[in-house]
Amino acid sequence: MAAPDSLPAPLGLLAELTHRCPLGCPYCSNPLALDKRDDELDAAAWARVFREAAALGVLQVHLSGGEPAARRDLAEIVKAAREAGLYSNLITSAVGLTAQTLAALSEAGLDHVQISIQDSDEASADHIAGYKGAWARKHAAAGEVARLGLPLTINMVVHRANIGRIEPMVELALSLGASRAEIAHVQYYGWALKNRAALMPTREQVDIAVRQVELLRARHHGHIVIDAVVPDYYARFPKPCVGGWGRRSLNVTPAGKVLPCHAAEVIPGLEFWSVRQHSLLDIWQASPAFMAFRGTDWMKEPCRSCDRREQDFGGCRCQAFLIAGDARAADPICHLSPHHALVVQMAEARAEVGYSYRSL
């Protein structure tokens, strides 16, 4: 059964299959408290979630983690997504993703693979990932993806240590056979927030990077699509986080909790429902967490009377809580927010310190 007309139909489901991951990237968006293996949903539960998602209007499922390849039953999960009629996208570090697994995933109907790379420079890449040999393994896996004829996106998370190498990173994506590159500036949640001072680039670096992406887009037009996730600490307006709360997407954690966005658990007092007790339709329609910031009624000034309220939906609720201390406030990224000065200060608070690597 689909959602009633008054509710928007979601388009995407982020399925966090596991929080296990061999890498330790300091900008990981996972929460600091990670779900344990024993609590993970099994393949049959995921299959049910996919069927319910498709009925709700979801078109694409993003199989993520942690590292989804840490799951032995990944091919079974991909097959279930295909059988539910969903477009499946594997978001992987590619470490632990063998040629054999990839062949099985391709056979199971996987639509697209996204591999992250940490840098174009091997030593730097392995340092950022906290894993020696990661770069070489990613290359091998990308080659295998190309050999199988699966479309490939190379995702590059950009921060102070690699922001000067966007051009060689795009060249690398091209040489790996990617048809799409994603330049994603770090978003400061989870482990990334913990490492903010070590990761934050300067405004000048960000300006250069933005111009660089424009040049690369023009140069490689028709050969590779370059999408960019902008660094919001230096923006004037906030991002329309998850396309609006409870409007376009759902996130299911390894243990089955359904969140409006992957970081939502940082907001105190929200009640999340689990797919173990509820159908996805029930959760989308009625779970307190999804109801909390849906639409515009919850807004305070300056959002409430703002012309952009249906455009950026007040920005990110998590960031409003994390910086302004109030999840109903305007995202402090917005220059109209009374807390915007804090963002400016935080962007300046850079420090040459070692990373706090993600770990269980």
Add this chain to the structure above:
Amino acid sequence: MDQPVTQISGSARPRLPRGVRLTHNEAQGGWLLLAPERIFKADAISAEILKRCTGEVTLDTIVDDLARAFAAPRERIHADVVKLLGSLADKKLLEL
């Protein structure tokens, strides 16, 4: 929409590559083109064009077929088809 960079000859046999799928979904209100990290709404005409991009028939055949099916001038159909397919090819969403 800007004019696409990609030019398509009448003998090209356009097809949707792996990772790009045309689908119909009631809850989303019609035809959609699913691609890596993106979703495009396809209007009725676009859907008719895309359904014919199987890699088996030529662009000329597709245009003739649509001109007949919609009893529309061939030149106009041709212009619509090369504009849509050219812009998809620019985005790596179509193989020629």
